[in-house]
Amino acid sequence: MTFMGDFTYESRPGRVVFRPGAALTATPGEVEHLGLRRALVVCGRRGEAVARAVADALGDSCAGLHAEARMHVPVEDADRAETVARAAGADGVVAVGGGSSIGLGKAIALRTGLPLIAVPSTYAGSEMTPVWGLTEGGAKRTGRDPRVQPRSVVYDPELTLSLPVPLTVTSGINALAHAVEALYAPDTSPLIALMAQDGVRAMTEALPLLAVDPADLEARSRALYGAWLCGACLGATTMGLHHKLCHVLGGTFGLPHAETHTVVLPYALAYNAPAAPDASTALSRALVADDPPGALWDLAGRLGAPRSLAELGLKETDLAQAAVQVAGQPYANPRPVTADGVREVLQAAYEGRRP
Numbered sequence: 201m202t203f204m205g206d207f208t209y210e211s212r213p214g215r216v217v218f219r220p221g222a223a224l225t226a227t228p229g230e231v232e233h234l235g236l237r238r239a240l241v242v243c244g245r246r247g248e249a250v251a252r253a254v255a256d257a258l259g260d261s262c263a264g265l266h267a268e269a270r271m272h273v274p275v276e277d278a279d280r281a282e283t284v285a286r287a288a289g290a291d292g293v294v295a296v297g298g299g300s301s302i303g304l305g306k307a308i309a310l311r312t313g314l315p316l317i318a319v320p321s322t323y324a325g326s327e328m329t330p331v332w333g334l335t336e337g338g339a340k341r342t343g344r345d346p347r348v349q350p351r352s353v354v355y356d357p358e359l360t361l362s363l364p365v366p367l368t369v370t371s372g373i374n375a376l377a378h379a380v381e382a383l384y385a386p387d388t389s390p391l392i393a394l395m396a397q398d399g400v401r402a403m404t405e406a407l408p409l410l411a412v413d414p415a416d417l418e419a420r421s422r423a424l425y426g427a428w429l430c431g432a433c434l435g436a437t438t439m440g441l442h443h444k445l446c447h448v449l450g451g452t453f454g455l456p457h458a459e460t461h462t463v464v465l466p467y468a469l470a471y472n473a474p475a476a477p478d479a480s481t482a483l484s485r486a487l488v489a490d491d492p493p494g495a496l497w498d499l500a501g502r503l504g505a506p507r508s509l510a511e512l513g514l515k516e517t518d519l520a521q522a523a524v525q526v527a528g529q530p531y532a533n534p535r536p537v538t539a540d541g542v543r544e545v546l547q548a549a550y551e552g553r554r555p
Contacts, residue, residue: 207387207388207389207390208387208389209389209391209392209436210436214328214349214350214351214352214353215230215233215351215352215353216352216353216355216428217230217352217353217354217355218355218424218425218428219355219356220356220357220358220417220421221356221358222354222355222356223250223253223254223257223296223319223354223356223358223359224253224254224257225257226354226356227254227257227258227294227317227319227354228257228258228259228261230317230351230352230354231258231261231292231294231317232261233352234292234315234317234351234352236261236291236292236315237261237291238261238262238263238288238289238290238291238292239258239261239262239263239290239291239292239293239294239317240262240263240264240265240266240284240285240288240290240292240293240294240308241254241255241258241262241264241265241266241293241294241295241296242265242266242267242268242269242281242293242294242295242296242301242304242305242308243265243266243267243269243295243296243297243301244267244268244269244270244297244298244300244301245267245268246297247296247297247298247301247321248265248267250296250297250321250359250362251265251267251296251297251301252265254294254296254319255294258294263288263289263290263291264284264288264290266281266284266285268280268281268304269295269297269300269301269303269304270300270304271300271450271456271457272300272303272333272335272340272450272451272454272457273300273303273304273306273307273333273334273335274334274335274336275334275335275336277304277307278304278307278308278311278334281304281307281308282307282308282311282312285308285312285314286312290314291314292314292315292316292317293305293308293309293314293315293316293317294316294317294318294319295316295317295318295319295327295350296319296321297319297320297321297322298320298321298322298324298371299322299324299325299326299457299458300457302318302320302324302326302327302350303326303332303333305318305350306326306332306348307332307334307348309347309348310332310345310347310348313347315351316348316349316350316351317350317351317352317353317354318350318352318353318354319353319354319356319359320353320355320359320424320427321359321360321362321363322360322363322367322371322427322458323360323368323371323372323374323375323403323423323424323426323427323430324371324374324375324427324431324457324458325374325375325378325427325428325430325431325434326431327350327353327431328350328353328428328431328432328434328435329349329431329434329435330344330345330346330348330349330435331343331344331348331434331435331439332344332345332348333447333451335450335451338451338452339451339452340447340448340450340451340452341451342439342447349435353428355424355425355428357417357420357421357424358417358420360420360423360424361414361415361417361420363414364414365410365411365414365504366504366505367458368407368410368411368414368423369407369410369411369462369500369503369504369505370458370459370461370462370505370506371427371458372403372406372407372410372423372426372427373407373458373461373462373465373496373499373500373505374457374458374461374462375399375403375426375427375430375431376399376400376403376404376430376465376496377430377442377443377446377461377464377465378399378430378431378433378434379395379396379397379399379400379429379430379433379434380396380400380442380465380469380479380483380492381434381437381439381440381442381443382395382396382430382433382434382436382437383396383433383476383478383479383482383483384440384472384475384476384478384479384534385437385438385439385440385532386438386532387436387437387438388437389436392433392436392437393478393482395429395430395432395433396429396430396433396482396486397482397483397485397486398426398429398486399426399427399428399429399430399432399433400426400430400483400486400487401426401486401487402422402423402425402426402429403422403423403426403427403430404486404487404499405422406419406420406422406423406426407423407499407503408502408503410423411503411504438531438532439531439532440468440472440531440532440533440534441468441471441472441526441531441533441535441537441542441545442461442464442465442468442469444526444529444531445464445468445522445526445542445545445546446460446461446464448522448525448526449464449509449514449522452521452522452525453514453518453522455509455512455513455514456512459505459506459512460509460512462500462505462506462507463500463506463507463508463509463511463512463549463552464509464545464549465496466493466494466496466497466500466555467493467545467548467549467555468545469483469492469493469496469555470493470548470555471535471541471544471545472533472534472535473492473493474535475534475535476534476535479534480492493555494554494555497554497555498554507552508549508550508551508552509546509549509550509552510550510551510552511552514550516550519543519546519547519550520543522542522546523539523540523542523543523546524539526542527539527541527542
């Protein structure tokens, strides 16, 4: 891989605690470390039991539990959560769960300036980024703001033991997408390349093991470590075509987040690979494969994940509208983004043919 002698790297502030059982044993200490006395715990319905256990562990430092996080963070949910936080007199937020829960916590932090602690239970990676997203009027808006970067992240592999295998796989491949795009981002760096390769390697080693034995705590730990690295890569770089495609497909057409990332990744990578030879070389090394897009498509198939947008419920008649939306918003990408080019990517992803 060619050495990059011209780059800028900005380290993101924040603490990380990583150990089994940390959700209940370490989160109260992180609340205390930040000097919080009334932390609002937020989560989604699926993870309410775990979040309630965290809230109980906080004791008198808990200002309440708000269990209304939903996928893609609808703006009305953010409005309601902000109101709840202010009414409770919260001086901080603890988000427990996957990307939806952490996304809602970020929405509160963005609007109030309250410090955020993240306790992730999936491999989404949002906990390592200053990126926020809100969906309103059928469109998903994203942005970057240091206020939404979690001050502390508590990684507890035991929280991921309850993840069903299908969600384990798609959440893990979602994490891989963060590392892939970071490798060809305009603000990548040698450190990002190292983290991305090790993150991809850890995740792709862990997922096949978890498909066979979801209770393998060592494999869960390896996958969560990989997700941490992949998320950190996303937090330090600029998103490109892949993430823009997924934001449009999710925000406008309501497709499920992790599954959409899983389907789109091989096709977005195949589109960009000719313009990003160093990224392709790094991925070949991490995946131990000469054809990274094909290897990722094969991996999803072996693990039983969806491989077409048609499987996710997208209509073929929606492809043209999606292509126009994606191509109409400028963003960094190694290969020029055109409506025709995006349409080709979407058509291939819709059909699910091997890239």
